[in-house]
Amino acid sequence: MKSTQAIRELVFQTVRQLGCESATVLGETILIRDGKYAGRRFEFVDGLEALWLIDADRIDFHAGSGELLRSLVVENENARQRSA
Numbered sequence: 001m002k003s004t005q006a007i008r009e010l011v012f013q014t015v016r017q018l019g020c021e022s023a024t025v026l027g028e029t030i031l032i033r034d035g036k037y038a039g040r041r042f043e044f045v046d047g048l049e050a051l052w053l054i055d056a057d058r059i060d061f062h063a064g065s066g067e068l069l070r071s072l073v074v075e076n077e078n079a080r081q082r083s084a
Contacts, residue, residue: 002074007059010072011042011050013059018069025076062078 002010008028015023024045031038031051039052047064052074061070 006047007040008042008053011052011059011076014059014070014072015042015044015048015050016046020044020046061064 012025012034014022019049021036024041026045027041027055029041029043031041033055037054041052041056042050044050048069049064051060055059057074059072059074060068061072063069
């Protein structure tokens with residue numbers, strides 16, 4: 001599993017690639033499922049949202065409308081883009 005800091009950096013890099021120049025984060029929320037750590041949600045100024053789901057080994061990026069913009073598969077120290 002990647003470190004939280006490595007995931008955070010990957011999220012910010014991808015958000016900038018998606019056109020959010022400033023990548024200003026409004027909030028970062030820890031996700032808990034059934035009492036266990038499940039990942040994180042990152043919310044950005046323009047409504048963009050990134051969800052890191054540990055069980056699925058991926059980060060999903062959504063527009064403010066909820067549309068899936070990009071999905072990255074997280075593998076150890078690498079991430080690959082999955083078609084959205």
